[in-house]
Amino acid sequence: MVALSNDKRLQVIVIGRVQGVGFRMFVQDHAERLGLVGFVRNDWTDRRRVEVVAEGAQAELEELLRHLQEGPGGARVEDIQVFWDQAQASFTSFKVTT
Numbered sequence: 001m002v003a004l005s006n007d008k009r010l011q012v013i014v015i016g017r018v019q020g021v022g023f024r025m026f027v028q029d030h031a032e033r034l035g036l037v038g039f040v041r042n043d044w045t046d047r048r049r050v051e052v053v054a055e056g057a058q059a060e061l062e063e064l065l066r067h068l069q070e071g072p073g074g075a076r077v078e079d080i081q082v083f084w085d086q087a088q089a090s091f092t093s094f095k096v097t098t
Helices: 023-033 058-070
Strands: 008-017 037-042 049-057 078-085 094-096
Touching: 008 058, 023 037, 023 058, 023 078, 049 058, 058 078, 078 094
Parallel strands: 037 094
Antiparallel strands: 008 049, 008 078, 037 049
16 A cells, blocks of 8 residues: 555554454455555454554544444443554555454
8 A cells, every 4th residue: 555645543452342343354344445544453362352454544543432432232341542644655455464
């Protein structure tokens, strides 16, 4: 992906009951639908955390953030840590990683 000058990078740490509930697939589905690139992965050092890094247009990233605050059925989001930066154009798609 070639980052447009106004593209942003969103990094989010989602804390709560977010592993074992389909959270990563939920994020991937929304990110792909919004045309975002990046990844989502479980934090294996803390089973109550999932990390999301996404790049794209600000409006689509904000929509993804709204979905992350709710999560899929079965999840319970207790806290979210949000970091914004300029896109680095280091992704070509959105992937679930380990």
